[in-house]
Amino acid sequence: xxxxxIGIGLLGGSYALSLRxxxxxxxxxxxxxxxxxxxxxxxxxxxDEVLPMGIAIPNSDLVVLAVPVNxxxxxxxxxxxxxxxxxxxxxxGSTKQLIxxxxxxxxxxxxxxxxxxxxxxxNSGPSAAFRELLPEKNVILCDCEKSDADxxxxxxxxxxxxGMKIHYMTPAEHDLHLAYVSHLSHVTSFALGYTVLEKxxxxxxxxxxxxxxxxxxxxxxxxxPAMWAPIFDQNRExxxxxxxxxxxxxxQYKTFIDDRDIKASVDFMQxxxxxxxxxxxxxxx
Amino acid sequence: xxxxxIGIGLLGGSYALSLRxxxxxxxxxxxxxxxxxxxxxxxxxxxDEVLPMGIAIPNSDLVVLAVPVNxxxxxxxxxxxxxxxxxxxxxxGSTKQLIxxxxxxxxxxxxxxxxxxxxxxxNSGPSAAFRELLPEKNVILCDCEKSDADxxxxxxxxxxxxGMKIHYMTPAEHDLHLAYVSHLSHVTSFALGYTVLEKxxxxxxxxxxxxxxxxxxxxxxxxxPAMWAPIFDQNRExxxxxxxxxxxxxxQYKTFIDDRDIKASVDFMQxxxxxxxxxxxxxxx
Numbered sequence: 057x058x059x060x061x062i063g064i065g066l067l068g069g070s071y072a073l074s075l076r077x078x079x080x081x082x083x084x085x086x087x088x089x090x091x092x093x094x095x096x097x098x099x100x101x102x103x104d105e106v107l108p109m110g111i112a113i114p115n116s117d118l119v120v121l122a123v124p125v126n127x128x129x130x131x132x133x134x135x136x137x138x139x140x141x142x143x144x145x146x147x148x149g150s151t152k153q154l155i156x157x158x159x160x161x162x163x164x165x166x167x168x169x170x171x172x173x174x175x176x177x178x179n180s181g182p183s184a185a186f187r188e189l190l191p192e193k194n195v196i197l198c199d200c201e202k203s204d205a206d207x208x209x210x211x212x213x214x215x216x217x218x219g220m221k222i223h224y225m226t227p228a229e230h231d232l233h234l235a236y237v238s239h240l241s242h243v244t245s246f247a248l249g250y251t252v253l254e255k256x257x258x259x260x261x262x263x264x265x266x267x268x269x270x271x272x273x274x275x276x277x278x279x280x281p282a283m284w285a286p287i288f289d290q291n292r293e294x295x296x297x298x299x300x301x302x303x304x305x306x307x308q309y310k311t312f313i314d315d316r317d318i319k320a321s322v323d324f325m326q327x328x329x330x331x332x333x334x335x336x337x338x339x340x341x
Numbered sequence: 342x343x344x345x346x347i348g349i350g351l352l353g354g355s356y357a358l359s360l361r362x363x364x365x366x367x368x369x370x371x372x373x374x375x376x377x378x379x380x381x382x383x384x385x386x387x388x389d390e391v392l393p394m395g396i397a398i399p400n401s402d403l404v405v406l407a408v409p410v411n412x413x414x415x416x417x418x419x420x421x422x423x424x425x426x427x428x429x430x431x432x433x434g435s436t437k438q439l440i441x442x443x444x445x446x447x448x449x450x451x452x453x454x455x456x457x458x459x460x461x462x463x464n465s466g467p468s469a470a471f472r473e474l475l476p477e478k479n480v481i482l483c484d485c486e487k488s489d490a491d492x493x494x495x496x497x498x499x500x501x502x503x504g505m506k507i508h509y510m511t512p513a514e515h516d517l518h519l520a521y522v523s524h525l526s527h528v529t530s531f532a533l534g535y536t537v538l539e540k541x542x543x544x545x546x547x548x549x550x551x552x553x554x555x556x557x558x559x560x561x562x563x564x565x566p567a568m569w570a571p572i573f574d575q576n577r578e579x580x581x582x583x584x585x586x587x588x589x590x591x592x593q594y595k596t597f598i599d600d601r602d603i604k605a606s607v608d609f610m611q612x613x614x615x616x617x618x619x620x621x622x623x624x625x626x
């Protein structure tokens with residue numbers, strides 16, 4: 057079986073590394089806009105060779121789209137044009153609605169499976185890829201009823217074989233939930249990093265006074281703007297609502313501080329504490 | 342040497358555990374409002390015995406105040422009343438201005454040293470204490486010129502011996518910087534947890550879709566309201582300004598999303614990315 061991974065970064069690279077462990081005979085072709093990343097991916101054993109898209113895709117059984125979501129939208133129709141009739145295309149993008157709409161407009165839509173593995177780090181590029189990223193994590197598949205049964209079966213089998221747990225929902229549900237559980241936390245973290253940098257001009261102070269608590273909260277502020285700007289843009293309606301909700305709660309909490317309303321402040325934090333119960337175990341996911 | 346730790350929780354307990362490693366002959370007395378915590382602290386080997394404050398303090402060479410900051414303000418005058426003339430009192434509170442003002446009003450002010458170790462986790466109580474919490478971390482001392490030289494020397498020596506790095510600043514500087522680098526990140530995390538719980542009512546969805554990124558950003562939302570409400574209240578002016586700044590930047594960013602201004606969105610994130618350079622190494626602190 058020949059698998060082509062388009063975009064050999066953190067996610068595409070980690071997926072390939074996990075698959076290689078399970079399927080030593082699978083042949084991996086990498087496609088990447090960056091020659092440096094391509095060479096690094098071969099050197100790191102992520103893929104066997106790097107080829108231009110037009111050569112790689114017609115000879116592949118599986119094509120994995122692991123580029124930023126704006127490029128997925130751009131490349132998906134071209135990839136579907138190029139595949140053989142029996143090949144399967146899967147994307148790993150963090151948004152699903154626009155990507156599925158683009159797929160729906162293509163005559164080979166039935167060979168496409170829309171997927172989103174719930175995993176990542178604040179790092180990017182092939183050097184950030186590691187085989188432990190995906191196992192034990194969740195992956196969401198959308199609109200499977202629009203895909204051929206054999207394509208879904210292949211994609212499901214591969215995710216399961218590398219130890220992922222599969223969930224199913226519509227693209228609209230996916231994007232709404234992700235706005236709250238993922239995209240919002242990225243924005244709050246970017247804004248925290250931005251505020252501290254703008255207002256706390258003495259960098260030595262930041263370094264000396266930052267505890268691991270600050271470091272944890274601001275970790276996602278290190279994430280790649282090239283990856284996240286198009287995600288936020290594609291999911292702008294849900295994200296804008298989530299951000300509006302968040303700002304409203306923050307303003308509410310600020311009045312508790314200003315009014316010295318300790319009881320309201322404690323109640324607010326106690327409600328937030330309930331996240332502990334829900335998340336227990338997430339760090340081990 | 343006899344050391345009394347008032348409040349044998351995460352911080353007081355971890356401090357005692359670190360000191361015991363370095364000074365096996367030091368005798369540790371615990372004082373705690375909770376009998377359960379007191380018994381647990383003895384069972385865990387954090388302190389040798391638990392005694393009432395009025396008995397423990399007059400016989401101690403060092404008294405460590407490691408209770409929530411509202412209780413530090415309440416207890417500090419009573420502790421200074423009770424100590425022998427040669428004993429030293431140190432507090433480990435997360436605010437410094439009000440605590441130092443309270444100390445300044447006491448005739449034995451010169452036996453007091455104001456300290457804040459920059460370390461913690463989202464957990465609390467003696468069962469959360471561990472000997473690795475403080476080593477390698479930073480600690481800030483305030484207003485040392487108001488303390489006797491021998492008291493400062495003792496407190497510095499103990500922090501240094503357990504591997505901490507000491508910094509000096511005024512209480513006003515401390516509280517201002519901490520508002521941005523610590524208190525703000527706690528509030529943003531509490532508000533993130535609160536928003537997701539309020540708006541994403543299906544807890545299974547939160548669990549399934551939350552990645553380690555969300556988990557990291559929301560970690561501090563698990564923190565103790567009883568500890569943080571008084572910190573936020575004592576530092577309300579600085580925190581309110583920091584929160585106001587943060588909300589303003591968030592609103593700005595929301596307009597970039599609503600206006601689909603990708604360039605402004607990327608610029609904002611790239612500025613936030615600079616936190617990576619400053620924090621590199623913090624996670625190992």
